Amino acid sequence: MDGLARLKKLREEFSATTCIVGVDEIPGVLSDELLGAPADLPSTGRRYVPINALKVDSREHFPAVPVEESLLTQRWCRAELDAHDPSLARLPDAKLPGVKGIAVLGSTGSIGAQTLDIVRRLPDRFRVVGLAAHSNAEVLSAQQAEFGCAVALYDQAAASSFGIPGGIEAICDLVRRPDVDIVVVSVAGVVGLLPTLAAIESGKWIALASKEVLVAAGEIVMPMARSVGVPIVPIDSEHSAIFQCLQGAPSGSVEALILTASGGPFRGWDLGRLAGVGVEDARRHPTWSMGGKITIDSATLMNKGLETIEARWLFEVPIDQVRVVVHPQSIVHSFVEFRDGSVLAQLGFPDMRLPIQYALLYPERVSAGLPAWSPLDACALTFEPVDDGVFRCLALARESARIGGTMPCAMNAANEEAVGAFLRGQIGFLGIAKTVEDVMEKHNALTVDLPTILEVDRWARETACEAMGVH
Numbered sequence: 001m002d003g004l005a006r007l008k009k010l011r012e013e014f015s016a017t018t019c020i021v022g023v024d025e026i027p028g029v030l031s032d033e034l035l036g037a038p039a040d041l042p043s044t045g046r047r048y049v050p051i052n053a054l055k056v057d058s059r060e061h062f063p064a065v066p067v068e069e070s071l072l073t074q075r076w077c078r079a080e081l082d083a084h085d086p087s088l089a090r091l092p093d094a095k096l097p098g099v100k101g102i103a104v105l106g107s108t109g110s111i112g113a114q115t116l117d118i119v120r121r122l123p124d125r126f127r128v129v130g131l132a133a134h135s136n137a138e139v140l141s142a143q144q145a146e147f148g149c150a151v152a153l154y155d156q157a158a159a160s161s162f163g164i165p166g167g168i169e170a171i172c173d174l175v176r177r178p179d180v181d182i183v184v185v186s187v188a189g190v191v192g193l194l195p196t197l198a199a200i201e202s203g204k205w206i207a208l209a210s211k212e213v214l215v216a217a218g219e220i221v222m223p224m225a226r227s228v229g230v231p232i233v234p235i236d237s238e239h240s241a242i243f244q245c246l247q248g249a250p251s252g253s254v255e256a257l258i259l260t261a262s263g264g265p266f267r268g269w270d271l272g273r274l275a276g277v278g279v280e281d282a283r284r285h286p287t288w289s290m291g292g293k294i295t296i297d298s299a300t301l302m303n304k305g306l307e308t309i310e311a312r313w314l315f316e317v318p319i320d321q322v323r324v325v326v327h328p329q330s331i332v333h334s335f336v337e338f339r340d341g342s343v344l345a346q347l348g349f350p351d352m353r354l355p356i357q358y359a360l361l362y363p364e365r366v367s368a369g370l371p372a373w374s375p376l377d378a379c380a381l382t383f384e385p386v387d388d389g390v391f392r393c394l395a396l397a398r399e400s401a402r403i404g405g406t407m408p409c410a411m412n413a414a415n416e417e418a419v420g421a422f423l424r425g426q427i428g429f430l431g432i433a434k435t436v437e438d439v440m441e442k443h444n445a446l447t448v449d450l451p452t453i454l455e456v457d458r459w460a461r462e463t464a465c466e467a468m469g470v471h
Helices: 003-014 067-081 110-121 137-147 156-162 168-176 190-201 211-228 237-245 292-300 302-314 353-361 392-403 407-423 431-442 450-468
Strands: 100-105 126-133 150-153 182-185 205-208 232-234 254-261 322-326 332-338 343-347
Touching: 100 110, 100 168, 110 126, 110 137, 110 182, 110 353, 126 137, 126 168, 137 150, 137 156, 150 156, 150 168, 168 190, 182 190, 182 353, 190 205, 190 211, 190 407, 190 450, 205 211, 205 353, 211 232, 211 302, 211 407, 211 450, 232 237, 232 302, 232 353, 237 254, 237 302, 237 332, 237 343, 237 353, 254 302, 292 302, 292 407, 292 431, 302 322, 302 392, 302 407, 392 407, 392 431, 407 431, 407 450, 431 450
Parallel strands: 100 126, 100 182, 126 150, 182 205, 205 232, 254 322
Antiparallel strands: 254 332, 332 343
16 A cells, blocks of 8 residues: 555544645655645645644644544654654654653563652653553552552462452553553563564554563564654663764764673673672672663673664664673763764763653653763773673674574573573573573574564573573
8 A cells, every 4th residue: 555545544544634744855645635735834844744733823724633643643654754764863753742641561670660750750741550560569559559550460470469460461451551652661571572562553652671672573673663653762771872862863874883881790800700600799780770680681791782682673773883892980871983983972870760761751851850970070981892702691692683583582582591590599600601502502593573583482491491400
């Protein structure tokens, strides 16, 4: 179906005159006759504009169109007209109107709790309409009492004991609610995949913190989001930094993306010292306060491997154009190198509330009540290369991305199981990389589709547990 036919169909579905104007830059897709716009309507210089944003009295030419329909039409129009240029950094200009309804997946974790702090500080901008967690029913129930919202738990046994809807479908139903405008995906692991897809299908704005969603299924998630015009705005500090640096950058201007890593608690260690590392040693991150799984990933540098793959999908660059440098101070969150030799960076104290708020309010910037970093008060900023020979997980993640297909999914599932086993004291620290490598060696990458991804995820977890001798 061509663009004109699709727009006509959309108009029929909504029984309203389409409210998109200012698309004359894309000749032949939308006609003046279809739009019903007078010839002297002012040009906006934009590819699409909801009619209620124009500085003209449009009531003479257009019937009243509800805001929700206007926004959905705008999202469709972006997907149709900008399909040739899917750069994440060029999201729709219009903001969601009024107070935004937020669903937080992973509300009992670190990112989820900080998201709720932002909601408390900005009650005129946000309201919580849905919360979901893995198994912490007690904390989730307290959050529900505070915010008076719908809730769901992934763990069905825990959900049953507290009388809370349980299972993955309950979480998907939560994000589909009509009062949800923004879905914050901050669950640990690939469990966030199906709810993210449900949110995309429902046309929700997605603030993404769960990097495993794109690691395992970026080849599915990003094309699907673009096809329906759903924005995916990153929460990870590194990807938020890149996203901010890319504002206004033309397509094709990027030479490289450079992610920074603190180096974790074991920066400068050799393999001999790492062999005796315990769980509490690995949980002592030098700059960030995070959940258990991501803290261990930071210690192994697998976190940077996962972020490298996430950046590849978010910003549509080849994996070898995404680099990593160690930056112990965690002030520079990422760099973008452009083809002309210019390099931009985003700097700030290591506080996740800033990228969370930016993802929720984009493109607005309002006071976050946080201290601003000052170069006059700063310590020296240093950078050094990653020791790939010691921190094997980063190299394994990059290799999985080069192989492609379902290999990143297998790598990610093996890592999740290995980290869990390490946290339970069942394997040593170096056993994490060994388990990931063993599973990758046994996996023949397949073409990606959703059923295959889910099956490979199951197979890789089972294979990893067998390799570790745990159940």
